[in-house]
Amino acid sequence: MTGWEDVRTEVLRRIRAREWAPGAVIPGEEALAVEFGVARATVNRALRDLAEAGLLERRRKAGTRVAVLPVRKATLEISIIRQEVEARGESYSHRVLTQRMEVVPMAVALRMGVAAGMRLLFVETLHLAGGRPFAHEVRWLNPGVLPGGGIPDFGAVSANEWLVQNVAYTIGDIAFSAEAASREEAAALALAEGAPVFVTERMTWTAEAPITFVRLLHGPGYRLRTMV
Amino acid sequence: MTGWEDVRTEVLRRIRAREWAPGAVIPGEEALAVEFGVARATVNRALRDLAEAGLLERRRKAGTRVAVLPVRKATLEISIIRQEVEARGESYSHRVLTQRMEVVPMAVALRMGVAAGMRLLFVETLHLAGGRPFAHEVRWLNPGVLPGGGIPDFGAVSANEWLVQNVAYTIGDIAFSAEAASREEAAALALAEGAPVFVTERMTWTAEAPITFVRLLHGPGYRLRTMV
DNA sequence: ACTGCATTTATGTATAGACATAATAACGCC
DNA sequence: GGCGTTATTATGTCTATACATAAATGCAGT
Numbered sequence: 287m288t289g290w291e292d293v294r295t296e297v298l299r300r301i302r303a304r305e306w307a308p309g310a311v312i313p314g315e316e317a318l319a320v321e322f323g324v325a326r327a328t329v330n331r332a333l334r335d336l337a338e339a340g341l342l343e344r345r346r347k348a349g350t351r352v353a354v355l356p357v358r359k360a361t362l363e364i365s366i367i368r369q370e371v372e373a374r375g376e377s378y379s380h381r382v383l384t385q386r387m388e389v390v391p392m393a394v395a396l397r398m399g400v401a402a403g404m405r406l407l408f409v410e411t412l413h414l415a416g417g418r419p420f421a422h423e424v425r426w427l428n429p430g431v432l433p434g435g436g437i438p439d440f441g442a443v444s445a446n447e448w449l450v451q452n453v454a455y456t457i458g459d460i461a462f463s464a465e466a467a468s469r470e471e472a473a474a475l476a477l478a479e480g481a482p483v484f485v486t487e488r489m490t491w492t493a494e495a496p497i498t499f500v501r502l503l504h505g506p507g508y509r510l511r512t513m514v
Numbered sequence: 515m516t517g518w519e520d521v522r523t524e525v526l527r528r529i530r531a532r533e534w535a536p537g538a539v540i541p542g543e544e545a546l547a548v549e550f551g552v553a554r555a556t557v558n559r560a561l562r563d564l565a566e567a568g569l570l571e572r573r574r575k576a577g578t579r580v581a582v583l584p585v586r587k588a589t590l591e592i593s594i595i596r597q598e599v600e601a602r603g604e605s606y607s608h609r610v611l612t613q614r615m616e617v618v619p620m621a622v623a624l625r626m627g628v629a630a631g632m633r634l635l636f637v638e639t640l641h642l643a644g645g646r647p648f649a650h651e652v653r654w655l656n657p658g659v660l661p662g663g664g665i666p667d668f669g670a671v672s673a674n675e676w677l678v679q680n681v682a683y684t685i686g687d688i689a690f691s692a693e694a695a696s697r698e699e700a701a702a703l704a705l706a707e708g709a710p711v712f713v714t715e716r717m718t719w720t721a722e723a724p725i726t727f728v729r730l731l732h733g734p735g736y737r738l739r740t741m742v
Numbered sequence: 743a744c745t746g747c748a749t750t751t752a753t754g755t756a757t758a759g760a761c762a763t764a765a766t767a768a769c770g771c772c
Numbered sequence: 773g774g775c776g777t778t779a780t781t782a783t784g785t786c787t788a789t790a791c792a793t794a795a796a797t798g799c800a801g802t
Contacts (some may be wrong), residue, residue, distance in 0.1 A: 302720075311609075328605070330679070348674070355594060355597070355675075355678060358587070358591070358592040359589050359590065359591055359592070360592055360688050361587050361588070361589050361590075362587065362588045362589075362590060362740070363586070363587055364586040364587070364588055366583060369583070375599070386607045427597030449584075450583060450584065451536065451582075451583070459739065459740055460588050460740045461737045461738065461739045461740070462690060462712070462737065462738040462739075463712060463735075463736060463737045463738070464692035464710040464711055464712035464713070464732075464734070464736070465692070465734065466709070466710045466734075469709045470593070471734055479519065481694070482692040482693055482694045482707070482709075483692055483710070484690070484691060484692035485692070504692075506694075507691075508691060508693045509689045509690065510689065510690040510691070511599070511687065511689045512590070512687055512689070512692075
């Protein structure tokens with residue numbers, strides 16, 4: 287009955303009820319531990335959790351205070367396209383439209399942090415849900431990171447899925463935006479030119495080298511949702 | 515030198531190096547604790563952290579295994595528009611275009627979980643960065659949750675900021691999409707009709723009642739970024 | 743074989759005590 | 773008063789131990 291989640295619930299209640307006002311310092315861990323009749327470590331676990339959620343701000347010596355402007359942190363699950371399609375109950379397939387070594391455009395070279403004029407593997411893929419275009423993907427891939435040296439067969443497994451399973455786990459960053467579809471993009475997705483598309487751009491690194499830059503387009507109707 | 519973060523680093527290295535293959539069960543906490551010369555609680559902290567990141571899957575009794583398809587979890591910081599504008603070094607201002615009690619459209623009533631035909635407070639706001647339109651906001655607000663009963667002055671503080679600071683902390687969900695701007699939306703944002711707009715829709719609840727439904731539009735050039 | 747119960751086991755969590763660390767606050771010096 | 777040094781203090785983390793809990797496994801009885 288007195289686990290760290292109970293402590294978190296009670297602290298959350300006090301924040302919501304404004305018993306502890308935004309910006310105010312709340313009692314120390316020691317004091318709360320005594321009050322709730324638990325160990326300090328238990329209070330610590332609860333407060334740390336709330337701090338990670340952005341509701342509390344903690345600093346050594348300064349104590350813990352209720353966040354004035356709680357930065358809401360939403361968590362997105364970036365799933366593999368096949369999973370996403372299959373979760374909708376549709377059958378997934380994909381077609382590789384282009385696959386060749388190509389000189390990277392300046393814009394991509396800058397984002398990937400490689401020298402301008404460098405040749406990287408360029409892969410263009412159309413993802414289909416139930417036979418209809420679902421997403422259009424353009425990807426630049428650093429062949430240096432591919433294990434075995436050879437270029438895998440992206441016709442069998444999609445590039446993203448292959449990378450996730452075969453290249454070391456990575457760090458990266460993602461950006462979302464809305465753009466008007468270019469002529470080529472519109473054609474691939476069976477849309478009118480200039481139609482609004484949802485753009486996901488993902489840059490991925492290992493500790494040392496850039497792995498891949500992906501630009502993924504979804505047509506109208508696509509929604510990216512946060513988890514609860 | 516042997517903190518939980520060191521343990522996490524080493525475990526992460528083994529996953530990346532495929533010393534522990536995806537899907538494979540890794541040694542138990544006890545064994546790792548002995549190997550690393552730390553307490554089991556320290557190993558637990560490290561493994562729990564990696565599990566939260568989606569790289570490990572843990573089940574009681576079954577043990578800990580390396581995730582086969584690691585669902586990448588990206589975290590977004592949903593900041594207040596004023597902060598976002600000021601972070602760009604531009605001056606923020608906003609204009610309330612409409613504010614009145616209005617019968618909710620069916621679509622909004624369904625999402626908010628209120629009865630069709632109910633009257634809610636409707637607020638339409640234009641957010642400006644450096645005097646230029648930055649975002650267009652449409653909001654339905656449940657007046658029942660407003661403390662004091664009166665309707666606040668959204669001309670002075672923006673609705674979002676006021677709510678964050680004055681209403682109890684809440685739960686909600688967010689969805690993003692790309693749409694074509696309607697005639698009215700385009701006019702508000704000084705865009706051509708049909709231009710692609712980045713749409714953020716946010717639904718917020720307290721434990722009991724719906725608080726607000728927001729539809730926020732950003733014009734071309736807007737990018738939503740994840741944190742590292 | 744099959745079903746249901748008991749056993750075993752790995753993770754989940756709680757605890758008291760200790761030391762580490764960062765940052766404020768207090769002090770003393772010029 | 774202003775500035776640098778030291779003391780204080782709240783959080784951060786580690787340890788050892790204990791018990792809780794979920795779930796897979798094995799056993800027994802039908």
